[in-house]
Amino acid sequence: MKCVAGLAACLAAQSVPVGAHAADSVDKGAAPSGNVTVIGRFPDAQPSGIAVLPDGRLVLGFPRSAHDHAGPRLAVFGNGHLTPFPDAAQQAGFVSPLGMTVDAHGTLWVLDEGLLADKGTVPGAARLFAIDPKTNRVTRTIALEAPALRPDSHPNDVRVDVTHGASGTAFITDSSQTTHPALIVVDLATGHQRRILADAPCVMPKPGFLAVLDGRASRYDADHPTMAQAGANGIGLSADQTTLFWQPLTSRELYAAPTATLADPKASDAQILASVHDEGEAGMGDGEATAPDGTLYLTDIERHGILARHPDGSISVVAHDPRLVAPDGLTYAHGALYGTVGQWSRLPVFNGGHDLEERPWIVVRITLPRP
Numbered sequence: 001m002k003c004v005a006g007l008a009a010c011l012a013a014q015s016v017p018v019g020a021h022a023a024d025s026v027d028k029g030a031a032p033s034g035n036v037t038v039i040g041r042f043p044d045a046q047p048s049g050i051a052v053l054p055d056g057r058l059v060l061g062f063p064r065s066a067h068d069h070a071g072p073r074l075a076v077f078g079n080g081h082l083t084p085f086p087d088a089a090q091q092a093g094f095v096s097p098l099g100m101t102v103d104a105h106g107t108l109w110v111l112d113e114g115l116l117a118d119k120g121t122v123p124g125a126a127r128l129f130a131i132d133p134k135t136n137r138v139t140r141t142i143a144l145e146a147p148a149l150r151p152d153s154h155p156n157d158v159r160v161d162v163t164h165g166a167s168g169t170a171f172i173t174d175s176s177q178t179t180h181p182a183l184i185v186v187d188l189a190t191g192h193q194r195r196i197l198a199d200a201p202c203v204m205p206k207p208g209f210l211a212v213l214d215g216r217a218s219r220y221d222a223d224h225p226t227m228a229q230a231g232a233n234g235i236g237l238s239a240d241q242t243t244l245f246w247q248p249l250t251s252r253e254l255y256a257a258p259t260a261t262l263a264d265p266k267a268s269d270a271q272i273l274a275s276v277h278d279e280g281e282a283g284m285g286d287g288e289a290t291a292p293d294g295t296l297y298l299t300d301i302e303r304h305g306i307l308a309r310h311p312d313g314s315i316s317v318v319a320h321d322p323r324l325v326a327p328d329g330l331t332y333a334h335g336a337l338y339g340t341v342g343q344w345s346r347l348p349v350f351n352g353g354h355d356l357e358e359r360p361w362i363v364v365r366i367t368l369p370r371p
Contacts, residue, residue, distance in 0.1 A: 029303065029320050036321040039338075040077055040363035045069040047340045047363055049100040049157075051108060052333035053133040059085055059108065060340070060363065061097035061329075065115035066347055073097055074110060077363070086136040093138065095125040099157030099329075103168065104241065108133055111158040111172060114144075121177075126155050128170060128186060142186060144172075148193035152178040154230070157287075159237040159244065164263035165189055171244050171262065173232040179205070179222050181231020181248065185262060196262065196269070202276050203232035205250030211284055211302055213345045214325060220250050226351075228326065228344035236288030236296050245296060247285045254279040254298070254309070282315060283307055287330030289337060293371075297337055299327035306330070306337060306366060319366045337366040 040047075040060075046069075049061030057076045062069065073094040075082040084091050099111040107130050114125030126149055130140035144155060156175040162168040167189035174182045174195075182198040197203050209220040211227055218227035233249040237259070245256045261267050261275040283300030285307075290296050294311040297318070305320035306327065319337075328342035340363050346356035 029305075029317070032321040032323075033305075033317075033319045035367040035369075036319050036323065037365045037367070038323065038362050039365045040080070041360035042362070043360040045071045046342070046361045048329050048342065049098050049110070050329040050331050050338055050340050050363070051100045051102050052331055052338060053102060053108060054106040055133060056333075057133070058338060059100065061100055061110065063096040063098045063113060063115075064117055065096050065098075065113055066117055066344075068117045086131055086138060090138060093129075093141075095122050097129075098155070099172075099235075101157075101159050101237075102331075103160040104162045106133060107131070107139075107160075109158055109160050109170065111155055113155050115154065115177075121151065121153075126153065128158065128172070130188075140188075142170075142188070142191050144184065144186075145193065148184050148186075148195040150174075150176075150180055150195075152176055152180060155184070156230070156233050157235045159235050160188070161237060161241045161244070161259045161263065163241045164259055169259070169263040171235060171237075171259075173203075173235045173246055175230035175233050175249065179231070181205075183232060183246070183262070187263075187265070192265070194265065196272050197232075197276070200273055200276075202253075202255045202273075202278070203246070203248055205229055205231055205248055206253070209250050211250075213302060218345070225349070228342075228347070228350060234285045234288045234298065236290050236298075238296070239290050239292055239294045245279070245288060247282070247288070247298070249284070249286060252281045252284055254282045254285070279309075279313070282309060286326065286328050286342065287339060289330040289332040291332045297330060297332060299324075299330055299339070301326050306339070318368055321364075323362065324364070335368055335370075337368065339364050339366065 045062040047060040051059045072084040076085045098113040110129040112127045126144040128142040154175040154177045156173045170186040172184040181203040185194045230249040234247045236245040257276045285298045287299045296309040298307045304324040308318045326342040326344045329340040343357045348355045
């Protein structure tokens with residue numbers, strides 16, 4: 001057909017009807033995966049750390065570094081209610097509990113970041129607590145101290161390996177409030193602490209990093225941040241406790257190293273650095289959790305999702321949902337994942353003083369595909 005009546009008329013003449021109900025194709029990741037259930041909504045305080053105790057109780061940490069609040073700082077959540085944990089009398093011992101984990105012996109370890117909204121670092125408040133779920137008592141408190149802890153430190157998350165050291169070894173990510181991240185290693189028998197991989201590329205924010213969060217593109221800028229950004233943040237321990245995993249928040253790289261080397265007080269800085277392996281890209285991650293079969297689950301902030309890194313190194317998507325606005329803490333229990341949702345890049349500090357967070361904050365349960 002020779003078009004002489006203009007382009008629009010020509011195209012209309014050649015068009016073929018496809019039906020009134022035909023729909024345009026969309027990205028299949030845009031629709032919710034259908035396995036994410038909101039199990040808790042919190043209008044007054046923002047949960048972050050999360051763990052499931054051996055008896056099935058779900059523990060949440062409510063840090064106070066972004067927003068101070070009058071509610072419990074650490075609590076068991078069940079039947080829609082928060083119960084201060086270990087009890088109301090022991091709440092005063094926590095300043096801002098953030099990361100947490102249950103070790104292979106069933107002990108709950110809680111990391112206090114020691115930061116308060118509008119006040120910053122509280123001297124002496126960065127501590128590691130051991131809690132016995134059988135007695136509901138704090139059994140050990142270890143203060144994090146210099147030189148392992150810097151004035152600009154931000155202790156973020158923790159994993160405990162019970163196979164190295166007389167009483168085990170704790171590995172802590174120090175995300176840094178500035179640009180000096182590291183890992184902190186604590187011998188749980190002696191309390192001796194060591195700062196390792198300080199300012200190494202494997203713990204640092206990635207220069208030039210660009211993320212699309214909440215529909216907005218932001219590039220990493222250490223001095224003028226427009227998104228939540230930090231160094232070493234998410235941390236995970238392999239099911240056999242031989243390998244530690246971690247991710248800088250401002251990155252998509254996943255790193256790993258043998259716990260035997262990281263926990264060895266005689267290992268030199270050069271030996272520790274040489275033991276680190278770049279596991280390749282995953283997602284822009286925050287929380288990590290390990291299943292008994294060796295699968296490492298990783299939050300994916302940009303895709304509002306959860307990834308599974310399988311023992312062979314392959315990666316799959318196990319959940320995605322637009323309500324996962326910066327998935328944060330993550331834990332595995334009984335064939336499901338439980339996670340907190342952070343909304344971190346909506347904080348005023350990243351938005352010219354405007355608070356873009358939308359209450360309530362949520363906690364979710366993610367049903368995993370059966371093997």
